[in-house]
Amino acid sequence: MRDAVRRRWARWVGGTALVAALGWTFFPVYWMLVTSLKTDLEMFRSVPRLWPAPPTVENYAGLATGASPVGRLFVNSAITSAATAVVTVALAALAGYSFSRGRYRLRPALLYGTLATQMFPLVVLLIPLYLVYLRAHLLDSYAGLVLSYCSFSVPFGAWLMKEFIDTVPRELEAAAWVDGCTKLQALARVVLPVSLPGIVTTAVFAFLNAWNNLLFPLTLTSSLDMKTLPPGLLLAFTGQFKADWAGMMAAATVTTVPVVVGFFLVQRYLIEGLTKGAIRG
Numbered sequence: 688m689r690d691a692v693r694r695r696w697a698r699w700v701g702g703t704a705l706v707a708a709l710g711w712t713f714f715p716v717y718w719m720l721v722t723s724l725k726t727d728l729e730m731f732r733s734v735p736r737l738w739p740a741p742p743t744v745e746n747y748a749g750l751a752t753g754a755s756p757v758g759r760l761f762v763n764s765a766i767t768s769a770a771t772a773v774v775t776v777a778l779a780a781l782a783g784y785s786f787s788r789g790r791y792r793l794r795p796a797l798l799y800g801t802l803a804t805q806m807f808p809l810v811v812l813l814i815p816l817y818l819v820y821l822r823a824h825l826l827d828s829y830a831g832l833v834l835s836y837c838s839f840s841v842p843f844g845a846w847l848m849k850e851f852i853d854t855v856p857r858e859l860e861a862a863a864w865v866d867g868c869t870k871l872q873a874l875a876r877v878v879l880p881v882s883l884p885g886i887v888t889t890a891v892f893a894f895l896n897a898w899n900n901l902l903f904p905l906t907l908t909s910s911l912d913m914k915t916l917p918p919g920l921l922l923a924f925t926g927q928f929k930a931d932w933a934g935m936m937a938a939a940t941v942t943t944v945p946v947v948v949g950f951f952l953v954q955r956y957l958i959e960g961l962t963k964g965a966i967r968g
Contacts, residue, residue, distance in 0.1 A: 716943075723747070723937035730933055746937035757938050759912055760919035764942070767829055767904075767915060768897040771836040775844045775893035776886055778837070783848025784874050788857075798849075801842045812838060813906050820907060827908045832915070835903040840893040847892070851885030852878060887953050898946060916942050 722730070724742035750757050786798050816835055817826075825831035855878050863873040879886065898916070905918035914922065916938075924935035 719936050719943075720940055722933055723940050725933050727933065746933045747941070749934055750938055750941060756911060756919070756923060757941070760914060760916045760923070761942060763829075763913060763919070764898055764915040767832045767836065768894045770829070770833045771840060771897040772890040772894040774833060774837050775840040776890050778841045779844030779848045779889050780874070780879060780882075780886065782841070782845035783850075783852050784878065786845065786849040787852040788860075801845055804842045805839070809839060809902055813902065816903075817906060825907075827910055827913050829913075831907055832897075832904055835907060836893070836897040836900060840896055844889040844893060847889050848882070848885055851882050855881050891950070891953060895946070 721738060723746050724744070725739045726743055726745070729736070729739050782801070786794065786801075812835070816838070820826045820831050825834070859877050859881070860870075860873045863877045864870075868876060900915070901917040901921075904913075904915040905921075908914055908918075911919065911922060920935055920938055920942075924931045924938070
């Protein structure tokens with residue numbers, strides 16, 4: 688009897704803790720959505736409401752008809768994030784394959800040197816990158832943003848791909864070599880298809896890091912037409928005397944939906960890549 692009571696209490700406590708954790712996690716998302724449905728008068732009530740009365744969609748309509756360049760910001764973020772994901776996957780796959788299969792003298796130094804780059808904050812790279820970009824005429828350009836994003840996405844991706852390629856049996860490559868494939872052909876035709884979850888994980892990591900980055904596009908671009916969403920929303924909806932918080936939350940909601948939908952579409956590969964890559968089978 689006591690065991691049954693203890694199990695019920697344990698389930699109740701566990702359920703309560705789970706509900707509290709979910710509420711703590713998703714309340715900012717809920718508040719963003721609610722704020723996007725508020726009028727200016729409702730925004731600055733002395734006692735905020737959990738749901739606006741009445742809700743309005745004027746802030747969403749203003750994104751299409753107003754002067755704020757949300758569409759341009761979205762395109763810039765999509766282009767730079769997608770390009771960063773493609774470049775990161777290509778370079779990380781080659782580096783990870785080299786770290787996993789290579790037997791050369793500088794391999795340990797390169798491996799741990801790549802890991803050491805993740806220990807420095809991104810702000811350390813700003814001044815050197817800005818000076819290099821100034822001489823190379825890469826400021827205010829897509830190429831400059833993609834290269835800056837790749838500077839911290841590729842090292843992590845290389846380590847992730849290395850751990851995942853370690854789990855691929857070498858016999859598969861040996862069979863491809865017997866059939867006449869070179870090492871690059873074996874990598875493209877045998878190793879990478881087997882490593883699909885790791886590739887998806889690396890691509891999602893690189894894409895989200897580029898999509899959410901504020902520091903680099905804020906510093907390395909000067910015109911609003913080249914800004915991405917994080918700095919663009921900050922500059923487009925804030926002024927010297929007033930900030931359009933409701934409009935900013937509407938824009939944030941619209942730009943968050945594609946990322947959330949994309950995450951749920953690839954979550955199976957993402958979870959498999961994060962777990963299987965850490966298991967040596």
